[in-house]
Amino acid sequence: MSGTGKSSALSELQELGFRVVDTDDPGWTYWSDDDDGYVWHEDRIAELLARETGPSLYVSGTVSNQGRFYPRFDAVVLLSAPVEVLLDRIESRTTNPYGKSPEDRRLILEHLAEVEPLLRRGCTHEIDARQPLAQVVDQLAELGLEPNGVAR
Numbered sequence: 001m002s003g004t005g006k007s008s009a010l011s012e013l014q015e016l017g018f019r020v021v022d023t024d025d026p027g028w029t030y031w032s033d034d035d036d037g038y039v040w041h042e043d044r045i046a047e048l049l050a051r052e053t054g055p056s057l058y059v060s061g062t063v064s065n066q067g068r069f070y071p072r073f074d075a076v077v078l079l080s081a082p083v084e085v086l087l088d089r090i091e092s093r094t095t096n097p098y099g100k101s102p103e104d105r106r107l108i109l110e111h112l113a114e115v116e117p118l119l120r121r122g123c124t125h126e127i128d129a130r131q132p133l134a135q136v137v138d139q140l141a142e143l144g145l146e147p148n149g150v151a152r
Contacts, residue, residue, distance in 0.1 A: 023061030
């Protein structure tokens with residue numbers, strides 16, 4: 001969900017040496033009239049997930065066809081926080097203009113009501129994003145480590 005700190009967490013994970021992909025970046029999604037929303041380019045995601053070399057991969061994004069790929073992920077994580085926290089973060093952030101307009105805020109509230117419950121049902125882990133970023137990143141990084149502490 002917008003404002004949970006996904007982009008910040010990805011940046012920190014990358015600095016720790018993990019591979020990261022934010023599918024909100026250009027080239028990963030396209031608009032689908034059939035799905036009435038954005039979807040992943042399935043061939044591109046499949047190719048990304050087929051690479052088995054290197055440190056653990058973290059993929060961020062929310063699209064209607066992501067569930068097709070869940071069996072290929074070791075974990076599906078939902079970062080969540082109360083609406084007041086999310087809206088406050090969105091209002092004060094300077095790195096992303098999304099969420100500043102009344103229309104964006106309406107969509108964010110709609111997604112919280114309709115999409116977040118679907119994501120919660122499909123996730124394997126939920127992390128409280130009210131925590132300091134370092135704690136969120138520690139929990140995410142732990143999921144990407146083998147029991148011996150080495151990146152998967």
